[in-house]
Amino acid sequence: MEGWDPTTKSTLTQIPLLSVKAGPRDGAAWTQRSKEEYKALIAYTSMNKANDNDWFRISAANPEGTRWTGKCWYIHNLLKYEFDLQFDIPVTYPATAPELELPQLDGKTQKMYRGGKICLTVHFKPLWAKNCPRFGIAHALCLGLAPWLAAEIPVLVDSGMIKHKDDASSSIES
Amino acid sequence: MQSRVEHLSTTATSGPLQRSKIKDMSAEVVDSNPYSRLMALQRMGIVNNYERIREFSVAIVGIGGVGSVASEMLTRCGIGRLLLYDYDTVELANMNRLFFRPEQAGMTKTDAAVQTLSDINPDVVLESYTLNITTVQGFETFISSLRSKSFCPSKEGCGVDLVLSCVDNYEARMVVNQACNELNQTWMESGVSEDAVSGHIQLLIPGETACFACAPPLVVASGIDERTLKREGVCAASLPTTMGIVAGLLVQNTLKYLLKFGHVSPYLGYNALKDYFPTMEMKPNPQCSNSVCLERQKEYALAKPARDAAAKAKMEAEAPSEIECLHEDNEWNISVVDDTDLQGPDVGKSSGALPEGLVHELPSADEFQKTPGSEESANLVDDLEDLKRQLEAINAD
Numbered sequence: 105m106e107g108w109d110p111t112t113k114s115t116l117t118q119i120p121l122l123s124v125k126a127g128p129r130d131g132a133a134w135t136q137r138s139k140e141e142y143k144a145l146i147a148y149t150s151m152n153k154a155n156d157n158d159w160f161r162i163s164a165a166n167p168e169g170t171r172w173t174g175k176c177w178y179i180h181n182l183l184k185y186e187f188d189l190q191f192d193i194p195v196t197y198p199a200t201a202p203e204l205e206l207p208q209l210d211g212k213t214q215k216m217y218r219g220g221k222i223c224l225t226v227h228f229k230p231l232w233a234k235n236c237p238r239f240g241i242a243h244a245l246c247l248g249l250a251p252w253l254a255a256e257i258p259v260l261v262d263s264g265m266i267k268h269k270d271d272a273s274s275s276i277e278s
Numbered sequence: 279m280q281s282r283v284e285h286l287s288t289t290a291t292s293g294p295l296q297r298s299k300i301k302d303m304s305a306e307v308v309d310s311n312p313y314s315r316l317m318a319l320q321r322m323g324i325v326n327n328y329e330r331i332r333e334f335s336v337a338i339v340g341i342g343g344v345g346s347v348a349s350e351m352l353t354r355c356g357i358g359r360l361l362l363y364d365y366d367t368v369e370l371a372n373m374n375r376l377f378f379r380p381e382q383a384g385m386t387k388t389d390a391a392v393q394t395l396s397d398i399n400p401d402v403v404l405e406s407y408t409l410n411i412t413t414v415q416g417f418e419t420f421i422s423s424l425r426s427k428s429f430c431p432s433k434e435g436c437g438v439d440l441v442l443s444c445v446d447n448y449e450a451r452m453v454v455n456q457a458c459n460e461l462n463q464t465w466m467e468s469g470v471s472e473d474a475v476s477g478h479i480q481l482l483i484p485g486e487t488a489c490f491a492c493a494p495p496l497v498v499a500s501g502i503d504e505r506t507l508k509r510e511g512v513c514a515a516s517l518p519t520t521m522g523i524v525a526g527l528l529v530q531n532t533l534k535y536l537l538k539f540g541h542v543s544p545y546l547g548y549n550a551l552k553d554y555f556p557t558m559e560m561k562p563n564p565q566c567s568n569s570v571c572l573e574r575q576k577e578y579a580l581a582k583p584a585r586d587a588a589a590k591a592k593m594e595a596e597a598p599s600e601i602e603c604l605h606e607d608n609e610w611n612i613s614v615v616d617d618t619d620l621q622g623p624d625v626g627k628s629s630g631a632l633p634e635g636l637v638h639e640l641p642s643a644d645e646f647q648k649t650p651g652s653e654e655s656a657n658l659v660d661d662l663e664d665l666k667r668q669l670e671a672i673n674a675d
């Protein structure tokens with residue numbers, strides 16, 4: 105795992121691995137895969153909470169579990185910046201990873217493709233390909249979104265591209 | 279066909295100078311005939327029957343820097359029908375590439391393309407699909423539109439003659455691969471590297487050549503050390519030149535494939551820094567991770583006797599005397615062996631030695647065994663609804 109920081113690495117190794125190679129068009133096998141996805145997400149979310157590093161909420165937006173929506177946030181200079189998070193499970197999943205979208209940041213950074221899809225590092229896709237089908241949604245968040253937020257949010261805040269909601273609306277809520 | 283043209287004319291702005299439709303392609307050299315230079319290919323003996331181009335349907339997936347230019351080339355060539363797929367809109371940031379115009383910013387790429395293409399050549403039947411093929415719903419529409427035989431009901435197989443993948447990411451290519459494997463549809467892949475200085479095109483025939491999942495994708499090495507490549511603050515670079523060249527290579531291969539002239543390249547790379555064009559061929563991988571690919575491979579193997587007989591009959595019909603000659607005095611000492619018999623243990627070795635200048639873009643999936651431990655934990659909770667509730671509980675916390 106060359107090119108990854110030690111925290112990401114150690115977190116990753118603690119997320120349960122998946123074993124069913126099935127995508128959303130695979131019927132019963134997809135149900136099996138979905139169970140594994142939930143187990144991994146439950147374990148990852150619990151672990152983040154236990155380590156005082158809670159940073160996202162995600163849940164299926166349709167009964168088939170092919171569309172997921174939620175929130176993710178990042179603390180910079182003691183302020184919390186929160187964004188909508190959404191993605192579809194591609195028909196070729198898990199051979200290809202879901203493309204994580206932060207629609208509110210669309211057009212605000214070069215490190216993003218059209219539609220608010222985050223631009224992953226050169227290290228993500230090779231690692232995903234190597235570990236198919238063992239990596240799932242939880243792994244994509246840990247390897248894709250967490251490092252992206254850590255790298256991009258400070259830049260976006262410091263350059264004034266995004267403002268804390270207290271600045272914008274002058275509400276007192278943290 | 280007529281109804282589709284009419285339907286699409288609503289999205290197309292018909293300028294005052296738009297020419298009327300032409301019923302038959304004429305070879306007459308007058309300045310009002312848009313097809314005279316193309317029909318000249320027939321007169322010169324390069325192409326046997328250029329007019330056949332009007333019978334063909336080509337699907338172009340991804341109407342970006344490569345796909346839009348490819349669609350214009352095919353439109354100017356007088357292709358019968360084009361199906362255009364993209365989910366994106368035209369942005370001013372796309373103006374460093376060819377085809378789209380600034381005043382089209384904000385339009386969907388497919389509708390903007392239809393607008394321009396129908397002005398250039400009203401004879402082409404254009405279908406615009408604004409959708410994301412990687413989602414379950416988008417994929418279903420994609421597959422059914424490729425199946426539809428409204429344009430040429432007598433056509434064998436599905437409703438298109440060729441699919442061109444002009445998308446800019448691995449995920450979408452894998453989806454085109456999935457669709458074409460399922461439909462048993464020949465397709466061509468194209469790609470430009472994120473540093474904009476290399477590209478490639480590839481022919482994929484399900485069961486016969488490697489599919490896109492048979493081996494990790496093959497790309498042209500730019501010769502630049504990844505570590506010295508500065509990626510800070512950018513996703514990808516693009517050049518109209520590299521994209522135009524790759525579109526040209528792709529459509530050239532398409533014309534050769536459809537109109538049956540010249541050599542159709544199975545893989546052609548382009549290294550812009552060195553002006554180097556590596557080529558190669560890839561056999562299907564019998565261990566391909568795509569199960570439909572394996573089915574296609576089986577079918578292809580089963581059809582071998584019929585294929586051999588057809589090839590033999592064709593050879594005899596074309597030049598019976600010359601073949602006899604060859605057997606009598608084989609002065610070049612050519613061994614006449616069916617090259618498919620030479621495969622032997624090398625089948626699927628496509629991931630082995632690569633020609634100079636080509637590299638795999640991604641690693642293969644590691645072999646892995648189910649660990650006994652994972653079975654145990656799987657038995658703790660095994661109801662999907664229970665698991666959903668459990669995650670919601672944690673999320674609500």
Ligand SMILES: [Zn+2]
Pocket residue numbers: 488489490491492493562563566567568571572
């Ligand atoms: Zn394959």
